Structure formats: C-alpha cells, structure tokens
Ligand SMILES: Nc1ncnc2c1ncn2[C@@H]1O[C@H](COP(=O)(O)OP(=O)(O)OP(=O)(O)O)[C@@H](O)[C@H]1O
C-alpha cells in the first residue's frame with residue numbers, strides 16, 4: 064500500500080477526531096457555564112445536585128461513560144440512539160457531558176477568583192449586577208481561564224482517540240487496522256497529526272494570552 | 281437641615297454585635313472624620329450607609345431622601361436603590377479599580393452606562409459621551425493625572441490609583457463622598473499626595489466622611505470628629521477639641537496609643 068493511500072485513510076480518521084473535538088467544544092463550553100452557575104447557586108438543592116453530578120462525572124473514567132451512553136439506553140430501555148452515525152452521536156454526548164463538567168470547574172475558579180471589591184465598586188457606582196458582570200467581571204474571568212482552557216483543549220483532542228472503544232473509526236483505529244495487516248508504522252505516524260494540531264492550538268492560545276496581557280488584576 | 285442623618289444604626293454579624301446604636305449627622309459642605317481602634321466598626325458603618333451591608337435597624341437620610349429605614353415596610357426596587365446609591369460615593373481602601381480599563385475608562389464607565397437610561401440617549405449619544413469624557417478629563421486634571429489618562433491601573437503607583445478612584449467616585453457627582461482609610465494601602469511616602477487631594481476637595485466644600493488613622497490629618501481637614509469604640513460613638517465634637525482635649529478615658533487611651541507609634 065502506498066504512503067499516499069495510508070496517509071489519506073489516516074487523515075479521514077483524524078477528521079473524526081476533529082469532528083468530535085469541535086462538537087464537544089461547541090456544546091460543552093456553554094453547558095459548562097450553566098453547570099458552573101448551578102454549582103455556585105444560592106439554592107442548596109441546586110448547588111448540591113450540580114456538585115454531586117460534577118463529582119460523579121469527574122470521578123469516573125471517560126471510557127466508562129462512553130460505554131454507558133452507548134449501551135445503557137439500549138439494554139435498559141430498549142432505546143437506540145437515532146441517526147446514521149449513532150456511535151459518533153453517543154461519543155459526542157459522553158464527551159460533551161464529561162468536558163462540560165471540567166469546564167464548569169474552570170469557569171467557577173475563574174469567577175470566584177475575581178475579588179469581591181470589583182462587584183462592590185460596580186455597585187457603589189450605580190451599575191446593575193448585569194452591567195457589572197458583563198462590563199467589569201467577564202473579561203477578567205476570560206483572562207483567568209485562558210491558560211487552564213488551553214490545557215483542556217489539548218487534552219480533549221488526544222482524548223477523542225478514546226471514542227474508538229465504542230467503534231468510532233478515528234485515526235488510531237484506522238492505524239490499528241493497518242497494524243493488523245502487518246503495517247506497523249502508521250500507528251506511530253499518527254502522533255504527527257496530534258502534534259501539529261496541538262502546536263496550532265498553542266500558537267492560537269499564545270496569541271490570545273498576549274492580547275489580554277495589557278492588563279493585570 | 282443636615283445633609284446626612286444617621287439614626288440608631290445596629291448591625292450584627294451572627295452573634296457579634298458590631299454596631300450598637302450609632303447616630304450622627306453632618307451639614308452640607310462639612311468634613312467628618314471617623315477615628316477609632318481596629319474592629320470598632322468604622323468600615324461596617326460606612327458599608328451600611330453605602331448599601332454594601334444592610335443594617336439590622338436604624339434610619340439613614342441623605343438630603344431629606346430616606347436611603348434606609350428599618351421601620352418602613354415598603355421595599356425598594358433595585359432601580360430605586362441604584363438611584364439612591366448615586367447620591368453617595370465611596371472610595372475604597374484597596375481602590376478596586378477596573379484593571380481592563382484605562383484611567384479614563386475607569387472614570388467614564390459608570391456615567392456612560394448611566395447615560396443609557398436617559399430618554400435622549402439614542403439621539404444625542406455622541407454628544408453625551410463627549411460631555412462625560414470632558415468632565416472626566418477635568419476631574420483627572422484636578423487629581424494631577426492629566427498625563428496618565430490612557431494608562432492602565434497596573435501601570436500606576438498606589439497613590440495614582442487611589443487618585444483615579446477618587447475621580448471615578450466624583451464623576452457621578454455624589455452629594456457626599458465617603459473614604460475608608462484612603463491611605464492605609466499606600467507606602468508612607470505616597471500618603472501625602474492623597475491627603476493633599478482630599479484637602480483640596482474640602483476647600484471646594486465637598487461634603488465628606490473620612491475613616492482615617494492619620495490623626496493630624498483628621499484634626500486639620502475635618503470640622504467634626506467621631507470617635508468609635510466597640511460599636512458605639514464614645515465621643516464626638518469639633519476636630520480640635522477631640523484631638524487636643526479628649527474628655528473620655530477611652531479616647532485618651534486611644535490617642536496615646538496612636539501617638540506612641
Ligand atoms: N462580614 C463580616 N462577617 C463577620 N464579622 C465581620 C464582618 N465584617 C466585619 N466583621 C467584624 O466586625 C467588627 C468590626 O469590623 P470593621 O471592619 O467595621 O472594623 P474597623 O473599625 O473598620 O476596623 P479597622 O480599623 O481594622 O478597619 C470586627 O470585629 C470584624 O471582625
């Protein structure tokens with residue numbers, strides 16, 4: 064088999080990784096914010112329920128969660144995940160929930176690290192709570208969470224390879240099928256795809272950090 | 281009529297009674313200093329007047345307008361509260377500037393947001409903003425910061441930051457300006473510039489309430505001094521009398537302690 068063909072197949076597999084990466088971010092970033100507000104809620108029940116949920120999700124392996132989303136609905140309720148690519152859908156659901164919980168902790172840390180004085184200054188200057196949040200607090204939170212978010216993004220692209228355990232044909236799975244036929248090198252060659260992707264993200268996050276470097280709390 | 285009237289304020293945190301019936305009043309254009317040892321409740325008193333804490337009981341009136349009255353059953357809406365908030369200004373010990381705005385932005389942010397509520401805002405937006413900025417520039421010049429308007433807080437000294445925060449509070453034209461130990465977060469050599477600014481404000485007949493540990497400054501700049509001890513006003517009177525001729529043992533002991541330092 065030629066390098067070009069194998070390369071093309073691997074690229075096709077990597078598209079699955081990138082797709083899962085993109086879907087996860089698209090839904091987990093906003094969902095994480097909702098969970099963060101839940102875990103900071105003044106209502107004890109909401110706060111307790113949210114924190115327990117986050118604890119369970121962060122305290123169990125993502126691989127287990129993938130199996131759970133893929134098989135539990137079918138076994139227990141006889142319900143199949145709809146769509147023409149149920150494996151990708153199941154993987155996306157598990158990833159979104161899992162990453163939303165991690166993001167929520169980052170958001171919470173970012174929000175709670177804003178000194179109380181910032182809110183109080185907004186208040187004594189006659190600003191509404193909403194104005195204070197959007198005009199004063201938000202950008203400081205963004206600045207605080209860029210470095211940990213950058214870490215999570217890197218972990219996420221590598222974690223997407225885990226989706227192969229429920230049959231998503233990602234780059235590693237594709238490479239694995241070559242190994243089974245005695246062609247070993249593609250498996251190690253996949254590292255290059257991840258490295259380039261992470262390198263790109265490092266550059267982008269570096270730019271963002273630099274852009275926000277004009278102020279310090 | 282007094283511009284500020286504080287009547288019988290009580291405030292507890294859990295079981296700790298911090299304010300036990302504090303009353304005082306202040307005439308327009310006068311400066312009142314609040315002195316007292318650490319933990320006597322000075323900050324809590326200012327915070328109660330500035331809506332940062334809610335007093336358990338008592339009444340606060342500014343210029344005839346009731347800011348707080350524990351006997352009243354009417355509940356203020358958030359909007360009413362904000363309107364009343366603007367009649368008083370507060371300068372924090374820790375400045376609390378907004379780090380992502382430059383000096384001018386810090387001073388104009390709240391007035392610009394406020395202007396959005398004006399009925400003629402859409403029509404005259406550019407003009408209104410220009411007016412706000414010009415006023416801010418004037419205030420900053422008055423604070424000796426004309427050349428710093430485009431700097432960010434992290435590029436300023438503590439003294440400069442505190443002057444920005446004074447300009448920021450002044451930009452909303454409060455009837456009374458409150459200061460909570462405006463110099464105690466500063467290096468000793470920087471306190472002078474803040475005291476000078478406050479002195480100049482006093483000369484323009486700005487009504488002010490200042491919590492301070494600087495006894496000489498309090499004596500010189502204020503008309504009245506209130507001495508707080510363990511949640512009550514233990515002694516009050518004309519500034520000179522309080523500092524030079526204390527009557528109560530508690531005030532004498534406090535002044536001795538401060539002078540020893
Ligand atoms: N949010 C709070 N919760 C519980 N106790 C508080 C709170 N705020 C203040 N206190 C207590 O109230 C008392 C008075 O505090 P306050 O800050 O008003 O004193 P202060 O006169 O301003 O002192 P200092 O000169 O040190 O600033 C202190 O014993 C303090 O521990």
Ligand SMILES: [Mg+2]
Pocket residue numbers: 322323324460461
């Ligand atoms: Mg204090």
